Amino acid sequence: MKSADRILLVEDKESLRSVLRKTLEAEGFGVDEAPDGGSALDKIRRARFSMVLTDLRLPAASGHDVLKAAITSDPEMPVILMTAYGTIKDAVSAMKAGAYDYLEKPVDTEHLLALVRRALDHRSLLHENALLKERFSQELDTPEILGDSPALRRALEQVRRVAPTDATVLLLGESGSGKELFARAVHHLSGRKAHSFFPINCAAIPENLLESELFGYEKGAFTGAAGTKRGKFEIADRGTLFLDEIGDLSLPLQGKVLRVIEQRQFERVGGTETRSVDIRLVAATNKDLKGLVAQGAFRQDLFFRLSVFPVTVPPLRERPEDIPVLARHFVKKFAAEQKKRGPIALPDETLRALCAYAWPGNVRELENSIERALILGEGDRLLPEHLNLPAPARGI
Numbered sequence: 001m002k003s004a005d006r007i008l009l010v011e012d013k014e015s016l017r018s019v020l021r022k023t024l025e026a027e028g029f030g031v032d033e034a035p036d037g038g039s040a041l042d043k044i045r046r047a048r049f050s051m052v053l054t055d056l057r058l059p060a061a062s063g064h065d066v067l068k069a070a071i072t073s074d075p076e077m078p079v080i081l082m083t084a085y086g087t088i089k090d091a092v093s094a095m096k097a098g099a100y101d102y103l104e105k106p107v108d109t110e111h112l113l114a115l116v117r118r119a120l121d122h123r124s125l126l127h128e129n130a131l132l133k134e135r136f137s138q139e140l141d142t143p144e145i146l147g148d149s150p151a152l153r154r155a156l157e158q159v160r161r162v163a164p165t166d167a168t169v170l171l172l173g174e175s176g177s178g179k180e181l182f183a184r185a186v187h188h189l190s191g192r193k194a195h196s197f198f199p200i201n202c203a204a205i206p207e208n209l210l211e212s213e214l215f216g217y218e219k220g221a222f223t224g225a226a227g228t229k230r231g232k233f234e235i236a237d238r239g240t241l242f243l244d245e246i247g248d249l250s251l252p253l254q255g256k257v258l259r260v261i262e263q264r265q266f267e268r269v270g271g272t273e274t275r276s277v278d279i280r281l282v283a284a285t286n287k288d289l290k291g292l293v294a295q296g297a298f299r300q301d302l303f304f305r306l307s308v309f310p311v312t313v314p315p316l317r318e319r320p321e322d323i324p325v326l327a328r329h330f331v332k333k334f335a336a337e338q339k340k341r342g343p344i345a346l347p348d349e350t351l352r353a354l355c356a357y358a359w360p361g362n363v364r365e366l367e368n369s370i371e372r373a374l375i376l377g378e379g380d381r382l383l384p385e386h387l388n389l390p391a392p393a394r395g396i
Contacts, residue, residue, distance in 0.1 A: 006030040006047075007116070010040040010054035010066055011082070016107070020053070023109045024116070037061025044069045049077065051100075051119050053112075056083040056090055064094055071098045078119035082107060145181050146329055147322025151314035155182070162309045163189035168261060170306045171284035173313030176364030179284040180244060182313055186282050187240040195239035198232050203245035211253055212269045221270020231268065233260055233277050240280040246306065247287035247298065258302045281306075316359040316366065323355050326363060330370035331382060338374055345381045353384040 007024055009031050011017040021031045032049065034040035038060030044052070052070045056063035067079045078100035083090065095102065100119045103112060145156065162169055163186045171179040180199055187197040205213055212221070216231030232241055243249075249257065260266050261281055265274050283306050292298035316323065327346060335344045359365050369387055377386035 006032060006049050008032050008034060008040060008043060008049040008052045008054075008070075010034045010037065010052065010058065010063070012036055012055060012058055020107065020112070023112065024053075027113055029116070037063070037066055040066045041069050044073050048074070050123060051077060051116070052079045053116070054079065054081060056081050056094065056102075064090075064097070067094055067097060067099050076123055078123050080115060080119060145178060145185065146325045147319055148325075149314075149319035149322045151319045152322060155311055155313055156185075158309075158311045159185050160189060162186065162311070164191065166190075166280055168280075168306055168308045169282045170289075170308075170310045171282065171313055172310055173284070173286060174315045174362055175286050176362035177313045177315050178363050179286075179313050180242065182311065183240075183242040183244075183282045183284060187242075187280070190240065190280060192239050192280050196236060197240045197242065198236040199242040199244060200232050201244045203248040207250050207253070210249075211256070214253070215256065215266050215268055216271075217269035218271040221268070225270065228268075233266055233279065234268075234275060236279050237277045238279070240282060243281065243283045245285060245287075246283040247285040247289055247292060251297075251299065254299045254302050258299065258305060261302075261305050316362045320355050323359075323366065324351050326366055327351065327354050327370060330367050331374065334371045334374045343380065344374065347381055347383065350382055350384050350387070353387060353389060357389050 007029050009017060009020055009024070011020065011033075012035055014035070017033055017035070021033060024031050032043060032047070034043055037054075037058035040052075040054065040058075041061055043049075044066070049070075052066060054063045054066045058066070063081055063083075067081070070077050070079050079098070081094055081099050081102040082105055083102055084105050092102075100122065101115055103115065145152070159182060169183075169186055171182050173179050183199065184197060187193060200213065202210060212225075212229065212231065214231050214233055216229050216234055217225050219225055219228050243257070246257075256266065260277065260279075264278060265276050267274055289298055289303050289307075293300045293303050316326075324346070331344050331346060354366070361368075369389070370382075372388070373382055373386040376388075377383065
Protein backbone atom coordinates (compact mmCIF):
# COMPACT_ATOMS: atom_id res chain seq x y z
CA MET A 1 0.00 0.00 0.00
CA LYS A 2 1.28 3.47 -0.85
CA SER A 3 2.37 5.53 2.11
CA ALA A 4 0.89 8.53 0.31
CA ASP A 5 -2.62 7.13 0.75
CA ARG A 6 -4.34 9.64 3.04
CA ILE A 7 -7.39 8.66 5.03
CA LEU A 8 -9.85 11.08 6.57
CA LEU A 9 -10.80 9.72 10.01
CA VAL A 10 -14.03 11.18 11.37
CA GLU A 11 -14.84 10.24 14.99
CA ASP A 12 -16.17 12.42 17.80
CA LYS A 13 -14.75 10.28 20.63
CA GLU A 14 -11.16 11.44 21.03
CA SER A 15 -9.90 8.22 22.66
CA LEU A 16 -11.19 5.98 19.84
CA ARG A 17 -10.00 8.45 17.21
CA SER A 18 -6.49 8.34 18.70
CA VAL A 19 -6.40 4.53 18.74
CA LEU A 20 -7.61 4.30 15.15
CA ARG A 21 -5.14 6.94 13.95
CA LYS A 22 -2.19 5.14 15.56
CA THR A 23 -3.35 1.80 14.11
CA LEU A 24 -3.54 3.21 10.60
CA GLU A 25 -0.29 5.18 10.83
CA ALA A 26 1.53 2.07 12.05
CA GLU A 27 0.60 0.47 8.71
CA GLY A 28 2.01 3.38 6.72
CA PHE A 29 -1.20 5.27 6.02
CA GLY A 30 -1.42 9.03 6.30
CA VAL A 31 -4.30 10.12 8.53
CA ASP A 32 -6.15 13.41 8.80
CA GLU A 33 -8.63 13.72 11.69
CA ALA A 34 -12.00 15.41 12.05
CA PRO A 35 -13.79 15.47 15.44
CA ASP A 36 -17.26 16.08 13.99
CA GLY A 37 -19.24 16.02 10.78
CA GLY A 38 -18.94 19.74 10.12
CA SER A 39 -15.14 19.63 10.25
CA ALA A 40 -15.16 16.59 7.97
CA LEU A 41 -17.29 18.39 5.38
CA ASP A 42 -14.89 21.34 5.43
CA LYS A 43 -11.84 19.09 4.99
CA ILE A 44 -13.47 17.20 2.12
CA ARG A 45 -14.16 20.50 0.36
CA ARG A 46 -10.57 21.72 0.80
CA ALA A 47 -8.43 18.60 0.38
CA ARG A 48 -8.25 15.28 -1.43
CA PHE A 49 -8.30 11.92 0.34
CA SER A 50 -7.94 8.35 -0.77
CA MET A 51 -10.80 7.25 1.47
CA VAL A 52 -12.97 8.26 4.41
CA LEU A 53 -13.47 6.30 7.64
CA THR A 54 -16.35 7.88 9.53
CA ASP A 55 -18.68 7.28 12.44
CA LEU A 56 -22.33 7.23 11.48
CA ARG A 57 -23.58 9.27 14.42
CA LEU A 58 -21.73 12.59 14.62
CA PRO A 59 -22.32 16.10 15.94
CA ALA A 60 -22.67 19.04 13.52
CA ALA A 61 -23.33 16.76 10.51
CA SER A 62 -24.12 13.06 10.22
CA GLY A 63 -22.13 10.26 8.65
CA HIS A 64 -24.71 10.31 5.84
CA ASP A 65 -23.77 13.94 5.14
CA VAL A 66 -20.07 13.04 5.15
CA LEU A 67 -20.78 10.16 2.74
CA LYS A 68 -22.69 12.41 0.37
CA ALA A 69 -19.95 15.06 0.41
CA ALA A 70 -17.23 12.47 -0.20
CA ILE A 71 -19.02 10.91 -3.16
CA THR A 72 -19.79 14.33 -4.60
CA SER A 73 -16.13 15.30 -4.26
CA ASP A 74 -14.82 12.05 -5.76
CA PRO A 75 -17.20 9.29 -6.90
CA GLU A 76 -14.35 6.75 -6.64
CA MET A 77 -13.56 7.58 -3.01
CA PRO A 78 -14.48 4.64 -0.76
CA VAL A 79 -16.30 5.51 2.46
CA ILE A 80 -16.34 3.05 5.39
CA LEU A 81 -18.87 3.68 8.13
CA MET A 82 -18.42 2.78 11.78
CA THR A 83 -21.63 2.03 13.57
CA ALA A 84 -22.98 0.72 16.83
CA TYR A 85 -25.18 -2.37 16.81
CA GLY A 86 -28.38 -0.34 17.01
CA THR A 87 -27.63 1.63 13.85
CA ILE A 88 -26.75 -1.22 11.50
CA LYS A 89 -29.93 -0.59 9.53
CA ASP A 90 -28.76 2.96 8.98
CA ALA A 91 -25.38 1.64 7.82
CA VAL A 92 -27.02 -0.68 5.31
CA SER A 93 -29.06 2.27 4.05
CA ALA A 94 -25.84 4.26 3.67
CA MET A 95 -24.28 1.44 1.65
CA LYS A 96 -27.19 1.64 -0.74
CA ALA A 97 -26.37 5.34 -1.04
CA GLY A 98 -22.81 4.53 -2.06
CA ALA A 99 -20.79 3.62 1.04
CA TYR A 100 -18.14 0.96 0.45
CA ASP A 101 -18.76 -1.02 3.67
CA TYR A 102 -19.37 -0.66 7.41
CA LEU A 103 -17.72 -1.75 10.65
CA GLU A 104 -19.48 -2.55 13.90
CA LYS A 105 -18.21 -1.07 17.13
CA PRO A 106 -16.19 -1.95 19.08
CA VAL A 107 -13.83 -1.90 16.10
CA ASP A 108 -11.64 -4.94 15.55
CA THR A 109 -8.34 -3.47 14.31
CA GLU A 110 -7.41 -6.49 12.15
CA HIS A 111 -10.79 -6.35 10.46
CA LEU A 112 -10.40 -2.60 10.07
CA LEU A 113 -7.01 -2.86 8.37
CA ALA A 114 -8.17 -5.64 6.06
CA LEU A 115 -11.21 -3.60 5.05
CA VAL A 116 -9.15 -0.44 4.51
CA ARG A 117 -6.68 -2.30 2.30
CA ARG A 118 -9.51 -3.85 0.30
CA ALA A 119 -11.21 -0.46 -0.11
CA LEU A 120 -8.00 1.21 -1.31
CA ASP A 121 -7.29 -1.67 -3.68
CA HIS A 122 -10.79 -1.23 -5.04
CA ARG A 123 -10.16 2.49 -5.53
CA SER A 124 -6.88 1.75 -7.33
CA LEU A 125 -8.65 -0.69 -9.62
CA LEU A 126 -11.33 1.86 -10.45
CA HIS A 127 -8.64 4.44 -11.15
CA GLU A 128 -6.70 2.04 -13.40
CA ASN A 129 -9.88 1.15 -15.27
CA ALA A 130 -10.63 4.84 -15.74
CA LEU A 131 -7.14 5.39 -17.13
CA LEU A 132 -7.53 2.44 -19.47
CA LYS A 133 -10.87 3.75 -20.67
CA GLU A 134 -9.36 7.18 -21.18
CA ARG A 135 -6.45 5.70 -23.10
CA PHE A 136 -8.83 3.56 -25.12
CA SER A 137 -10.94 6.60 -25.82
CA GLN A 138 -7.91 8.57 -26.93
CA GLU A 139 -6.84 5.73 -29.20
CA LEU A 140 -10.27 5.60 -30.78
CA ASP A 141 -10.86 9.34 -30.90
CA THR A 142 -9.73 9.31 -34.53
CA PRO A 143 -5.97 9.22 -33.73
CA GLU A 144 -5.24 7.50 -37.03
CA ILE A 145 -7.66 9.70 -38.95
CA LEU A 146 -4.75 12.06 -39.20
CA GLY A 147 -4.62 15.25 -41.16
CA ASP A 148 -6.08 18.72 -41.32
CA SER A 149 -7.15 19.01 -44.94
CA PRO A 150 -10.50 20.70 -45.68
CA ALA A 151 -11.90 17.47 -47.18
CA LEU A 152 -11.05 15.50 -44.06
CA ARG A 153 -12.33 18.19 -41.71
CA ARG A 154 -15.68 18.24 -43.50
CA ALA A 155 -16.08 14.48 -43.19
CA LEU A 156 -15.09 14.48 -39.50
CA GLU A 157 -17.48 17.32 -38.76
CA GLN A 158 -20.31 15.22 -40.21
CA VAL A 159 -19.25 12.33 -37.94
CA ARG A 160 -19.25 14.58 -34.89
CA ARG A 161 -22.76 15.78 -35.72
CA VAL A 162 -24.34 12.39 -36.32
CA ALA A 163 -22.50 10.31 -33.71
CA PRO A 164 -24.54 11.40 -30.64
CA THR A 165 -27.77 10.34 -32.39
CA ASP A 166 -28.87 6.79 -33.11
CA ALA A 167 -29.24 7.44 -36.83
CA THR A 168 -27.98 4.81 -39.26
CA VAL A 169 -24.82 6.02 -40.97
CA LEU A 170 -23.67 5.04 -44.47
CA LEU A 171 -19.97 5.57 -45.11
CA LEU A 172 -19.10 5.97 -48.78
CA GLY A 173 -15.56 5.81 -50.09
CA GLU A 174 -12.90 3.92 -51.95
CA SER A 175 -11.14 0.86 -50.57
CA GLY A 176 -8.37 1.75 -48.15
CA SER A 177 -9.67 5.25 -47.41
CA GLY A 178 -10.32 4.52 -43.74
CA LYS A 179 -14.06 3.80 -43.54
CA GLU A 180 -13.70 1.47 -40.56
CA LEU A 181 -11.84 4.15 -38.61
CA PHE A 182 -14.71 6.52 -39.31
CA ALA A 183 -17.17 3.86 -38.15
CA ARG A 184 -15.20 3.43 -34.92
CA ALA A 185 -15.25 7.20 -34.45
CA VAL A 186 -19.05 7.21 -34.83
CA HIS A 187 -19.29 4.53 -32.14
CA HIS A 188 -16.80 6.17 -29.80
CA LEU A 189 -18.48 9.57 -29.96
CA SER A 190 -21.93 8.05 -29.35
CA GLY A 191 -23.80 7.15 -26.20
CA ARG A 192 -23.02 3.50 -26.95
CA LYS A 193 -19.26 3.81 -26.52
CA ALA A 194 -19.32 1.87 -23.23
CA HIS A 195 -20.60 -1.14 -25.20
CA SER A 196 -19.02 -3.17 -27.97
CA PHE A 197 -18.18 -2.26 -31.54
CA PHE A 198 -18.42 -5.22 -33.92
CA PRO A 199 -17.11 -4.96 -37.49
CA ILE A 200 -18.01 -7.55 -40.08
CA ASN A 201 -16.92 -7.58 -43.73
CA CYS A 202 -19.84 -8.77 -45.83
CA ALA A 203 -17.58 -9.43 -48.83
CA ALA A 204 -15.10 -11.58 -46.91
CA ILE A 205 -17.57 -14.25 -45.73
CA PRO A 206 -19.24 -16.74 -48.11
CA GLU A 207 -22.95 -16.09 -48.50
CA ASN A 208 -23.96 -19.45 -47.04
CA LEU A 209 -22.05 -18.60 -43.84
CA LEU A 210 -22.81 -14.89 -43.63
CA GLU A 211 -26.45 -15.37 -42.61
CA SER A 212 -25.53 -17.48 -39.58
CA GLU A 213 -22.66 -15.10 -38.80
CA LEU A 214 -25.09 -12.19 -38.69
CA PHE A 215 -28.14 -13.80 -37.13
CA GLY A 216 -26.80 -16.91 -35.38
CA TYR A 217 -28.35 -20.34 -35.58
CA GLU A 218 -30.14 -22.97 -33.52
CA LYS A 219 -28.89 -26.48 -32.89
CA GLY A 220 -29.63 -28.71 -35.86
CA ALA A 221 -30.35 -25.79 -38.22
CA PHE A 222 -27.99 -27.32 -40.78
CA THR A 223 -25.39 -30.05 -41.04
CA GLY A 224 -22.67 -29.33 -38.55
CA ALA A 225 -24.82 -27.11 -36.31
CA ALA A 226 -24.08 -29.14 -33.18
CA GLY A 227 -25.09 -26.34 -30.83
CA THR A 228 -26.66 -22.91 -30.63
CA LYS A 229 -24.68 -19.86 -31.72
CA ARG A 230 -25.46 -16.18 -31.29
CA GLY A 231 -24.94 -13.94 -34.31
CA LYS A 232 -23.34 -10.53 -34.51
CA PHE A 233 -26.68 -8.71 -34.31
CA GLU A 234 -27.38 -10.42 -31.01
CA ILE A 235 -23.86 -10.04 -29.63
CA ALA A 236 -23.76 -6.35 -30.52
CA ASP A 237 -26.89 -5.59 -28.49
CA ARG A 238 -26.67 -2.03 -27.06
CA GLY A 239 -23.50 -1.46 -29.07
CA THR A 240 -22.65 -0.71 -32.69
CA LEU A 241 -22.54 -3.15 -35.60
CA PHE A 242 -20.43 -2.10 -38.58
CA LEU A 243 -21.36 -3.81 -41.85
CA ASP A 244 -18.50 -3.17 -44.23
CA GLU A 245 -18.99 -3.76 -47.97
CA ILE A 246 -22.75 -3.93 -47.50
CA GLY A 247 -23.17 -3.68 -51.27
CA ASP A 248 -22.09 -7.34 -51.45
CA LEU A 249 -25.07 -8.61 -49.43
CA SER A 250 -27.42 -10.92 -51.31
CA LEU A 251 -31.01 -9.77 -51.79
CA PRO A 252 -32.45 -12.25 -49.25
CA LEU A 253 -29.98 -11.07 -46.59
CA GLN A 254 -30.72 -7.47 -47.47
CA GLY A 255 -34.36 -8.09 -46.54
CA LYS A 256 -33.39 -9.55 -43.17
CA VAL A 257 -31.05 -6.65 -42.41
CA LEU A 258 -33.82 -4.22 -43.33
CA ARG A 259 -36.13 -5.89 -40.82
CA VAL A 260 -33.56 -5.46 -38.05
CA ILE A 261 -33.18 -1.78 -38.90
CA GLU A 262 -36.93 -1.15 -39.01
CA GLN A 263 -38.24 -3.46 -36.30
CA ARG A 264 -35.14 -4.32 -34.22
CA GLN A 265 -36.16 -7.97 -34.54
CA PHE A 266 -34.83 -11.15 -36.16
CA GLU A 267 -34.82 -14.95 -35.87
CA ARG A 268 -31.78 -17.17 -35.73
CA VAL A 269 -31.23 -19.53 -38.65
CA GLY A 270 -33.39 -22.59 -38.00
CA GLY A 271 -35.22 -20.83 -35.17
CA THR A 272 -38.79 -19.63 -34.70
CA GLU A 273 -38.35 -17.37 -31.67
CA THR A 274 -38.33 -13.67 -32.54
CA ARG A 275 -35.52 -11.85 -30.79
CA SER A 276 -35.25 -8.14 -30.15
CA VAL A 277 -32.04 -6.13 -30.21
CA ASP A 278 -31.02 -2.53 -29.62
CA ILE A 279 -28.12 -1.70 -31.92
CA ARG A 280 -26.64 1.19 -33.85
CA LEU A 281 -25.94 0.21 -37.46
CA VAL A 282 -23.11 1.76 -39.43
CA ALA A 283 -22.62 0.50 -42.98
CA ALA A 284 -19.96 1.14 -45.59
CA THR A 285 -19.45 0.50 -49.25
CA ASN A 286 -17.12 1.35 -52.11
CA LYS A 287 -19.87 0.58 -54.62
CA ASP A 288 -22.47 2.79 -56.27
CA LEU A 289 -25.55 1.66 -54.35
CA LYS A 290 -27.86 3.86 -56.46
CA GLY A 291 -26.57 2.09 -59.55
CA LEU A 292 -27.13 -1.30 -57.91
CA VAL A 293 -30.69 -0.25 -57.03
CA ALA A 294 -31.32 0.67 -60.67
CA GLN A 295 -30.00 -2.75 -61.72
CA GLY A 296 -32.23 -4.52 -59.21
CA ALA A 297 -29.19 -5.83 -57.32
CA PHE A 298 -29.85 -3.78 -54.16
CA ARG A 299 -33.14 -3.15 -52.42
CA GLN A 300 -34.35 0.41 -52.75
CA ASP A 301 -36.03 0.39 -49.33
CA LEU A 302 -32.81 -0.77 -47.67
CA PHE A 303 -30.85 1.89 -49.54
CA PHE A 304 -33.15 4.59 -48.21
CA ARG A 305 -32.91 3.23 -44.66
CA LEU A 306 -29.12 3.05 -44.82
CA SER A 307 -28.61 6.47 -46.33
CA VAL A 308 -30.30 8.42 -43.54
CA PHE A 309 -26.95 10.11 -43.00
CA PRO A 310 -24.35 9.41 -45.69
CA VAL A 311 -20.75 10.45 -45.06
CA THR A 312 -18.21 10.44 -47.87
CA VAL A 313 -14.70 9.50 -46.75
CA PRO A 314 -12.34 11.41 -49.05
CA PRO A 315 -9.70 9.47 -51.02
CA LEU A 316 -6.09 10.30 -50.26
CA ARG A 317 -5.56 12.03 -53.61
CA GLU A 318 -8.13 14.64 -52.52
CA ARG A 319 -6.22 15.38 -49.31
CA PRO A 320 -2.55 15.47 -50.44
CA GLU A 321 -1.64 17.93 -47.67
CA ASP A 322 -2.30 15.11 -45.19
CA ILE A 323 0.26 12.75 -46.75
CA PRO A 324 3.31 14.05 -44.81
CA VAL A 325 1.45 13.73 -41.49
CA LEU A 326 0.32 10.20 -42.31
CA ALA A 327 3.75 9.19 -43.59
CA ARG A 328 5.50 10.38 -40.41
CA HIS A 329 2.93 8.53 -38.30
CA PHE A 330 3.48 5.27 -40.17
CA VAL A 331 7.27 5.67 -40.08
CA LYS A 332 7.15 6.08 -36.31
CA LYS A 333 4.75 3.15 -35.93
CA PHE A 334 6.67 0.65 -38.04
CA ALA A 335 10.11 1.78 -36.90
CA ALA A 336 9.01 0.88 -33.36
CA GLU A 337 7.51 -2.43 -34.45
CA GLN A 338 10.63 -3.37 -36.44
CA LYS A 339 12.89 -2.18 -33.60
CA LYS A 340 14.80 0.20 -35.85
CA ARG A 341 17.46 2.11 -33.95
CA GLY A 342 16.84 5.78 -33.46
CA PRO A 343 14.33 8.01 -35.26
CA ILE A 344 13.90 7.56 -39.01
CA ALA A 345 13.95 10.83 -40.97
CA LEU A 346 11.79 11.60 -43.99
CA PRO A 347 13.89 13.88 -46.26
CA ASP A 348 12.18 16.49 -48.42
CA GLU A 349 12.78 14.49 -51.58
CA THR A 350 10.97 11.51 -50.04
CA LEU A 351 8.01 13.66 -49.01
CA ARG A 352 7.85 15.12 -52.53
CA ALA A 353 7.79 11.60 -54.00
CA LEU A 354 5.02 10.59 -51.62
CA CYS A 355 2.94 13.66 -52.41
CA ALA A 356 3.41 13.26 -56.19
CA TYR A 357 1.95 9.75 -56.24
CA ALA A 358 -1.83 9.32 -56.74
CA TRP A 359 -2.26 6.52 -54.13
CA PRO A 360 -5.08 4.54 -55.79
CA GLY A 361 -5.07 2.26 -52.75
CA ASN A 362 -5.44 5.29 -50.47
CA VAL A 363 -4.23 5.33 -46.86
CA ARG A 364 -3.90 1.55 -46.74
CA GLU A 365 -1.51 1.61 -49.72
CA LEU A 366 0.53 4.40 -48.11
CA GLU A 367 0.76 2.44 -44.88
CA ASN A 368 1.87 -0.73 -46.66
CA SER A 369 4.43 1.20 -48.73
CA ILE A 370 5.99 2.75 -45.63
CA GLU A 371 6.17 -0.60 -43.87
CA ARG A 372 7.83 -2.23 -46.88
CA ALA A 373 10.24 0.69 -47.32
CA LEU A 374 11.41 0.44 -43.71
CA ILE A 375 12.08 -3.25 -44.18
CA LEU A 376 14.11 -2.62 -47.33
CA GLY A 377 15.88 0.53 -46.21
CA GLU A 378 18.88 0.90 -43.96
CA GLY A 379 20.20 3.75 -41.89
CA ASP A 380 18.23 6.59 -40.36
CA ARG A 381 16.71 8.06 -43.55
CA LEU A 382 13.84 6.79 -45.67
CA LEU A 383 14.76 7.57 -49.28
CA PRO A 384 12.58 7.69 -52.43
CA GLU A 385 14.23 4.56 -53.86
CA HIS A 386 13.11 2.59 -50.81
CA LEU A 387 9.48 3.32 -51.67
CA ASN A 388 9.57 1.62 -55.06
CA LEU A 389 6.82 3.84 -56.39
CA PRO A 390 5.90 3.78 -60.11
CA ALA A 391 8.16 5.98 -62.24
CA PRO A 392 5.51 8.59 -63.21
CA ALA A 393 5.04 9.46 -59.57
CA ARG A 394 8.63 10.56 -59.28
CA GLY A 395 8.69 13.21 -61.96
CA ILE A 396 10.10 15.77 -59.58
